[in-house]
Amino acid sequence: MGLNRRRGLLVLGFAAAMWGGFASVAQIAKTSPAKTFPWSDASLSPDVRADLVIKEMTLDEKISLLHGQGMPMGGQTGTRSNGGAGYTVAIPRLGIPSIQMADSAYGVTRGAAMGRYSTALPNNLGAASSWDTAMMRTYGELIGTELRDEGYNMTLGGGVNLAREPRDGRTFEYMGEDPLLAGTLDGNVEVGVQSQHIIGDVKHYAINDQESGRMAVNANIDQRAMRETDLRAFEIALRISHAGAVMCSYNRVNGVYACQNSYLLSDVLKGAFGFKGFVLSDWGGTHSTVRASHAGLDQEQPGDYFYGDALKKAVEDGRISQAELNEHVHRVLRSMFAAGLFDDPGKMQVPDVEHGYATAQHIAEESIVLLRNEHHILPLTGVRRIAVIGGHADVGVLSGGGSAQVNPPGGSPVPPQPGKGIFAAFIHEEWMPDSPLRALREALPETAISFTSGDDVAAAKTAASQADVAIVFVYQWESEGLDLPTLNLAPEQDKLVESVAAANPRTIVVLETGSPATMPWVDKVQGIVEAWYPGIRGGEALAEILTGKVNPSGKLAITFPKSDADLPHPKLVTPPPSSEPHFPAKGKRPANFMKVLASGLPAFQTYYSEGLKVGYKWYDAENKPVLFPFGFGLSYTTFAYSDLHVTAGTAPTVNFTLKNTGERAGTEIAEVYAALPAAAQEPPKRLVGWARVVLQPGQAKQISIPVDRDRLTIFDVAHKDWELAPGSYTILVGSSSRDLPLTQSLTLP
Numbered sequence: 001m002g003l004n005r006r007r008g009l010l011v012l013g014f015a016a017a018m019w020g021g022f023a024s025v026a027q028i029a030k031t032s033p034a035k036t037f038p039w040s041d042a043s044l045s046p047d048v049r050a051d052l053v054i055k056e057m058t059l060d061e062k063i064s065l066l067h068g069q070g071m072p073m074g075g076q077t078g079t080r081s082n083g084g085a086g087y088t089v090a091i092p093r094l095g096i097p098s099i100q101m102a103d104s105a106y107g108v109t110r111g112a113a114m115g116r117y118s119t120a121l122p123n124n125l126g127a128a129s130s131w132d133t134a135m136m137r138t139y140g141e142l143i144g145t146e147l148r149d150e151g152y153n154m155t156l157g158g159g160v161n162l163a164r165e166p167r168d169g170r171t172f173e174y175m176g177e178d179p180l181l182a183g184t185l186d187g188n189v190e191v192g193v194q195s196q197h198i199i200g201d202v203k204h205y206a207i208n209d210q211e212s213g214r215m216a217v218n219a220n221i222d223q224r225a226m227r228e229t230d231l232r233a234f235e236i237a238l239r240i241s242h243a244g245a246v247m248c249s250y251n252r253v254n255g256v257y258a259c260q261n262s263y264l265l266s267d268v269l270k271g272a273f274g275f276k277g278f279v280l281s282d283w284g285g286t287h288s289t290v291r292a293s294h295a296g297l298d299q300e301q302p303g304d305y306f307y308g309d310a311l312k313k314a315v316e317d318g319r320i321s322q323a324e325l326n327e328h329v330h331r332v333l334r335s336m337f338a339a340g341l342f343d344d345p346g347k348m349q350v351p352d353v354e355h356g357y358a359t360a361q362h363i364a365e366e367s368i369v370l371l372r373n374e375h376h377i378l379p380l381t382g383v384r385r386i387a388v389i390g391g392h393a394d395v396g397v398l399s400g401g402g403s404a405q406v407n408p409p410g411g412s413p414v415p416p417q418p419g420k421g422i423f424a425a426f427i428h429e430e431w432m433p434d435s436p437l438r439a440l441r442e443a444l445p446e447t448a449i450s451f452t453s454g455d456d457v458a459a460a461k462t463a464a465s466q467a468d469v470a471i472v473f474v475y476q477w478e479s480e481g482l483d484l485p486t487l488n489l490a491p492e493q494d495k496l497v498e499s500v501a502a503a504n505p506r507t508i509v510v511l512e513t514g515s516p517a518t519m520p521w522v523d524k525v526q527g528i529v530e531a532w533y534p535g536i537r538g539g540e541a542l543a544e545i546l547t548g549k550v551n552p553s554g555k556l557a558i559t560f561p562k563s564d565a566d567l568p569h570p571k572l573v574t575p576p577p578s579s580e581p582h583f584p585a586k587g588k589r590p591a592n593f594m595k596v597l598a599s600g601l602p603a604f605q606t607y608y609s610e611g612l613k614v615g616y617k618w619y620d621a622e623n624k625p626v627l628f629p630f631g632f633g634l635s636y637t638t639f640a641y642s643d644l645h646v647t648a649g650t651a652p653t654v655n656f657t658l659k660n661t662g663e664r665a666g667t668e669i670a671e672v673y674a675a676l677p678a679a680a681q682e683p684p685k686r687l688v689g690w691a692r693v694v695l696q697p698g699q700a701k702q703i704s705i706p707v708d709r710d711r712l713t714i715f716d717v718a719h720k721d722w723e724l725a726p727g728s729y730t731i732l733v734g735s736s737s738r739d740l741p742l743t744q745s746l747t748l749p
């Protein structure tokens with residue numbers, strides 16, 4: 001029996017043994033299963049069924065669906081919670097189940113705390129670097145399956161905010177810097193989640209691009225920039241997924257809190273996007289009753305500070321109409337019906353650990369990006385001695401923190417470091433117990449592989465000098481609640497890389513990061529691999545890539561700049577002390593914590609003056625060189641592009657030939673960009689399509705990529721609509737945003 005198989009069975013046994021103490025929560029979602037109602041007819045539409053229920057509801061029952069019942073960290077506890085971040089109560093009289101919510105960005109969180117196993121997938125930005133829509137559905141299906149297995153019926157994942165500020169502490173939870181890529185991939189994740197009868201969620205709506213001071217920051221941005229970038233990503237994700245929920249964010253947008261911002265919620269989300277689900281607040285993100293209700297907030301989480309007795313009173317005295325109240329209730333019930341919560345509530349069971357492991361490894365293999373491969377140092381073949389150095393590679397791989405944190409089975413093999421920021425008492429570094437060192441030794445049994453911690457630079461140099469190849473592991477931890485002060489790695493890690501490279505020029509660096517990292521040593525090493533936070537089977541996935549058993553195919557979903565100075569905002573906008581909530585020294589939140597948030601914190605300003613120029617569009621427009629461009633990633637083979645022909649029409653089709661010119665099979669992500677006419681006043685180019693193509697050595701394929709008309713339009717603020725700018729369009733095709741050998745111009749009708 002292999003090591004991985006044994007480890008999987010051990011985790012499975014641990015989960016099964018712990019499950020018994022929590023089996024009773026399986027009863028939470030059950031409500032009068034034998035009784036039928038007019039809305040029990042599954043052939044009726046979700047809208048009709050929701051309206052049938054509303055006719056029978058009392059005012060108190062309606063209001064009970066529009067707020068949470070507290071959470072332990074929020075100063076309240078409920079008796080029927082499944083242990084997730086929040087829930088709404090069941091109404092047995094009407095057969096309405098409870099909504100049990102769990103954070104689940106890259107896997108179900110708080111699993112170990114409840115005696116349950118959850119699979120830690122590669123982080124979201126890492127998975128987005130696969131550019132693989134089918135795989136992202138698989139990503140969502142696994143999360144949805146494990147949510148259901150653990151007794152939940154709603155995800156609180158689905159982050160799609162664009163990386164306007166790559167130092168944002170939640171960059172690792174999002175899908176990169178391009179609205180088409182991010183929206184398409186997240187939309188497919190939600191399709192996968194909802195296929196398991198789970199209410200999908202897309203968040204954090206909107207312009208929630210930094211963590212430091214997120215509860216007080218006012219994001220200033222013009223309307224066109226919003227619609228074409230950040231909000232476009234939400235629109236695409238919702239169009240693909242028909243997600244049942246959207247979570248509004250903590251921050252203000254142009255002076256108004258997002259969760260009571262009528263432009264965002266009513267005009268755009270429910271109006272222009274035609275969103276039919278419900279809007280719930282981020283935890284403590286509600287700031288009013290009447291104003292929030294009028295603006296389009298449907299549900300307060302996690303408590304009932306504004307949407308409990310205050311909402312009831314507002315309805316009774318006529319400040320909120322019965323029709324407006326019913327609209328909120330309708331949206332919640334509609335999403336419950338659409339997701340199948342009434343018809344197929346499911347039952348709790350131990351997740352399929354082996355399936356989770358296999359899925360996590362496959363996704364990691366498609367997500368890892370090969371950034372540098374001088375002198376073909378990779379894959380590792382015919383190497384007798386390897387020195388593995390640093391990054392706790394002997395025991396595990398890093399994961400992202402905060403509400404996205406998936407508990408490592410059996411606990412983190414690296415002792416927790418002191419926390420940082422306002423959530424220091426609750427959030428620590430966590431490492432998945434999956435050793436790259438062990439996986440490499442299994443993959444290369446004839447190779448002598450040593451390990452040195454890297455704490456002693458002299459010892460690391462000695463180990464490197466005695467090896468044929470040195471592999472240095474470095475990392476940057478990210479978490480909700482605090483931004484990175486810089487994209488630079490810790491100085492001691494940069495020093496370690498430079499010292500090892502000086503001792504052995506055949507050095508490979510493996511990065512475990514949730515954001516781009518700067519690399520002052522980039523030209524001093526021969527290999528660089530971006531592993532992201534690779535999940536519960538990250539060690540095995542890395543070994544497969546490094547040894548060449550898997551040919552890397554990932555490409556960056558985010559630009560790696562040369563330095564912080566090249567960012568749109570070189571100096572990170574940080575909040576004054578008055579704009580951060582404060583906790584007692586021992587880290588226990590006060591009982592009135594939600595009241596503190598609800599009352600509002602003094603605003604401070606950030607100005608997104610770069611407007612349309614997000615990510616690669618900024619570097620292109622400003623003519624800035626970058627470390628590694630958006631869409632970049634190497635392979636162990638090579639590809640050639642030729643014979644571009646664009647069929648014009650209302651929706652152009654881009655045709656070209658792609659050939660594998662190397663000696664081994666590989667997957668190429670072919671990218672299509674468009675440069676709009678000068679009259680559009682747009683950045684130099686935008687992504688308008690792509691295709692993942694598998695090719696055998698010497699094989700050529702004719703590739704055809706349709707470009708939907710809306711990928712070429714711009715938002716006209718005056719007419720509140722999308723339009724094509726007059727003039728000549730240029731289609732560009734190639735392997736990254738800065739390697740586009742094929743171009744053709746055309747005029748569109």
